[in-house]
Amino acid sequence: MVLNPPAEKKPEVLQGTTLQQAFDDFVAVRKKLKARTLCDYQRIMKTVFADWQNKAMLKINKDMVAKRHSKIGAEHGEAYANLSMRFLRALFNFAIAQYEDCNGHSILRENPVTRQQIWHNQFFTCLGGNAELSLYFITFSWRFSTLTIKNVFKHF
Structure with a gap:
């Protein structure tokens, strides 16, 4: 049984961590997620971030997040856009806390989902x-x- 999946990976591997891999680790660590919450997260991953699932988290920047937020708002509504960004922010916060190099520094330097002024x-x-x-x-x-x-x- 793996208690902390990110801790068992090498720093070189972690730099290429994709959004989907981070989500899988997030779910493995957060065992107390309610079924409805998990279902919502999975739906957001499959619909909103389907084309980002195999993208390395280090490659996702603030501009990409802002554009995606606008696109989601136009296609699915403002509330869903904000919900999706809250989920993505939580996923990045998890990755920042969990994925460290051999010196104990986070591989991700900042969370790109910080432009709250763009939120509806x-x-x-x-x-x-x-x-x-x-x-x-x-x-x-x-x-x-x-x-x-x-x-x-x-x-x-």
Whole structure:
């Protein structure tokens, strides 16, 4: 039984680690993932990152991530684009922590999924697209903890 798959690989091999290999290691290490979460991750790997599965993680850069985020948003929606980027960011964070050279330094120097300003703002979406209701929460956010749904709707 392998407890830490990345630790058993040589640094030279790790530099060529593909997105799929990192995902396989991620799943092997994270044994407590719920079935639904694992299913979502697998679906994202097969649909969103199908053409990146055999790409070395070192070859994936910030510009590629930004373009992919825009493409996903246009094809599958903003929420799915953000979900996919959160998954990819988690996968890179895992790889940064797990894949080290013989000196104990991470093979990946940075996570390319850090441009949060490119992510779609979903604040209005999560409130049913109601701009007035969203504006109410923004304007009175200091009172948010004392508000209830009943109190909010009596103002409209």
